Amino acid sequence: MAVAETKKWLKIGEVARQLNIAVETIRMYEREGIFLAEKTASGQRVYNEADVQWLRCIRQLIKVKGLNIEGIRRLLALIPCWAMKPCTPDERENCPAYLTGERPCWMDKAQLAGNCTTENCRACTVYQAAINCTNIKLLLHQSQGRQV
DNA sequence: ATTCTGACA
DNA sequence: TGTCAGCA
Known part of the structure; x- marks a missing residue:
């Protein structure tokens, strides 16, 4: 299915x-x-x-x-998933994607926070938004304007 | 015929 | 990145 x-x-x-x-x-x-x-x-x-x-x-x-490839990975790692997903403050403090932002959130699946732990990353809005050549630019612009 | 994972003279 | 092995 x-x-x-x-x-x-x-x-x-x-x-x-x-x-x-x-x-x-x-x-x-x-x-x-x-x-x-x-x-x-x-x-x-x-x-x-x-x-x-x-x-x-x-x-x-x-x-x-x-x-x-490393460059593309870092580009994806900059996407503010914590601003796109309903994570609670304390969940973020325990999430490598929010803490380091070194790798795309889906690469640390085992240590993610909140619903990211169980959700299929391929179906996640973060990944869906990331795999779009046009959208990826917008996402990065957004990350610049947010205080993280 | 084609794909998969793991390994590397 | 390629390729060879040993399966399914």
């Missing part, structure tokens, strides 16, 4: 060919924490249109903007 059947899901090989990158490269983005993949019951990664768009965005950031 996690994988909707109403939409078209592509397998990793199909996406790799479509973007002219290696299958291994896609898996690496996931290992590095800049991408979260949906998986079927058997463990197969499947990608929808939004996922492919995010992968395109990642390639652009790398090839055009000159960022590396």
